[in-house]
Amino acid sequence: MANKHTTRPITTGTSVVGLVYDGGVLLAADTLLSYGSMAKSFNTPRMVSIADRVLLGASGEYSDFQEIVSRVEALALAETTQSMESVYDERTLSAKSLWNYLRAVMYQKRSKMNPFWNDLVVAGFENDAPFLGVIDKLGTTLQENLVATGFGGYLAMPLLREKWRPDLSEGEARALLEDCMKVLFYRDCRASARIQLAKVTKDTCIISEPYELDHSNGWNAPSMQRAVGDLDGDGGW
Amino acid sequence: MSQKNREGEVLTGTTILALPFEGGVVVCADSRTSTGTYVANRVSDKLVQLSDYIYCCRSGSAADTQALTDYVHYYLSQWSLDTGRIPTVKTAAHLMRRLIYQNKDQLQAGVIVAGWDPVHGGSVYTITLGGSCLELPFATGGSGSIFIAGLLDAEFSNGMDMAEARNLAKKACSHAMCRDGSSGGVIRTVVISADGVDRDYTPGNDLPFGPVAVW
Numbered sequence: 001m002a003n004k005h006t007t008r009p010i011t012t013g014t015s016v017v018g019l020v021y022d023g024g025v026l027l028a029a030d031t032l033l034s035y036g037s038m039a040k041s042f043n044t045p046r047m048v049s050i051a052d053r054v055l056l057g058a059s060g061e062y063s064d065f066q067e068i069v070s071r072v073e074a075l076a077l078a079e080t081t082q083s084m085e086s087v088y089d090e091r092t093l094s095a096k097s098l099w100n101y102l103r104a105v106m107y108q109k110r111s112k113m114n115p116f117w118n119d120l121v122v123a124g125f126e127n128d129a130p131f132l133g134v135i136d137k138l139g140t141t142l143q144e145n146l147v148a149t150g151f152g153g154y155l156a157m158p159l160l161r162e163k164w165r166p167d168l169s170e171g172e173a174r175a176l177l178e179d180c181m182k183v184l185f186y187r188d189c190r191a192s193a194r195i196q197l198a199k200v201t202k203d204t205c206i207i208s209e210p211y212e213l214d215h216s217n218g219w220n221a222p223s224m225q226r227a228v229g230d231l232d233g234d235g236g237w
Numbered sequence: 238m239s240q241k242n243r244e245g246e247v248l249t250g251t252t253i254l255a256l257p258f259e260g261g262v263v264v265c266a267d268s269r270t271s272t273g274t275y276v277a278n279r280v281s282d283k284l285v286q287l288s289d290y291i292y293c294c295r296s297g298s299a300a301d302t303q304a305l306t307d308y309v310h311y312y313l314s315q316w317s318l319d320t321g322r323i324p325t326v327k328t329a330a331h332l333m334r335r336l337i338y339q340n341k342d343q344l345q346a347g348v349i350v351a352g353w354d355p356v357h358g359g360s361v362y363t364i365t366l367g368g369s370c371l372e373l374p375f376a377t378g379g380s381g382s383i384f385i386a387g388l389l390d391a392e393f394s395n396g397m398d399m400a401e402a403r404n405l406a407k408k409a410c411s412h413a414m415c416r417d418g419s420s421g422g423v424i425r426t427v428v429i430s431a432d433g434v435d436r437d438y439t440p441g442n443d444l445p446f447g448p449v450a451v452w
Contacts, residue, residue, distance in 0.1 A: 032449075034418055036418075037250075037380060037417060037418040037419050038384075038416055038417065038418065039415065039416050039417070039418060039450075042449050042450045042451070042452065043452065151274070151275075185448075186276065186279050187275060187276045187279070188274060188275070188276065189250070189269070189271050189273075189274040189275070189276060189418045189419055189421075190274055190418050192448065192449050193448050193449050194449040194451075212449060212451075214442075215441065215442050216440075216442040216443075218441065218442070219280070219422075219423055219440035219441040219442060219443075220440055223280075224280040224423065225438045226282075227282055227284075227425070227436050228282045229282040229283070229284045229285040229286060229292075230286045230434075230436070231286045231288075231289075231310075233282070235285060235303060235306060235307055235310070236281075236282050236283065236284070236285040236295065236302075236303060236306065237270075237278065237281055237282065237299070237303070
């Protein structure tokens, strides 16, 4: 009797946003875990680094992400130690091959009507070129310079498309991502202001410690403070 | 009872509360209005003035509560003209209750009616989805209220002064906003007493707690 796990997502993460800049790939995600509408946990990383070379981020069901990471880490270890070629050469998992492997996994699960309920983001730097790709729960893959899952697709993508250039510096890329994350914090009910940034370049693959966005200029417009619910207002909105 | 959400309906999600103190009441609300998981308005004003000394905190369907408060505001001004008096909080609450009860199948509205009148001083009434009207020592409502039931049980006391009541209201509201995905934004409070009405605005980056818990 086959095991069936998928019913509906229970504990979830929201958007992951990423872009390719001059020299690498930058990803951003908040560290909130939601339990329906409740904020369950505030400091949960949704991006991990695999074999110190590849970044894997996810939105959607957290337990499925944990299972995927477990399998991928085992795969990375096997690649380094047990593959035929590893006897002769130093081999590590590459971002593109991980992306392709996950495509196969996601598609197979979906075909058995038991998907991993995630949108996955894979990022890396190999053959002197950055790599950034997504896989959804149906097994659809996209390789792009700009990616965003969940609400990010509606709110962050337009900002990314507006501001992106192929020669963005790291500082500009970071500012652009923070701007996207701020908009998501304002407008996504399942987002928080505590985010992590992750970077992969030719020489580095790191994930920052979680930090809180600076939204001090987001609440001080006079139109926001105005008491529209009072008798001299329009009755509240 | 109430019908299912109509598709695309705008709900207030919400954390609302009303805490009486010595001489009046303080009403407090978050400012998030959501359509599904999209924040339609992140700086809403959920504290509606029904008359000079009576306020209503709205939760549930934004359209339903706006329509209800419009009616009650209208009826209360008629009542003042007819009687020559300022309305009591009890009158306002029971007017609201009647409208909600008689239209319970069509409405999705949970409100707190609170204010000051010269007859009873400060009072707080909560009116639930079905139209039950309860006078309470203090009241909370909306999806965020479940997260602060324990906090307020522990920290509320009768006979607080105005500043204590306001601070406790903001503290409780910010804790609810931290945990409830349907609450957030800024905190608005109104202190109502014999001296009149005093509004306060706490921006979203200056909350007593949150917006993210830091452990």
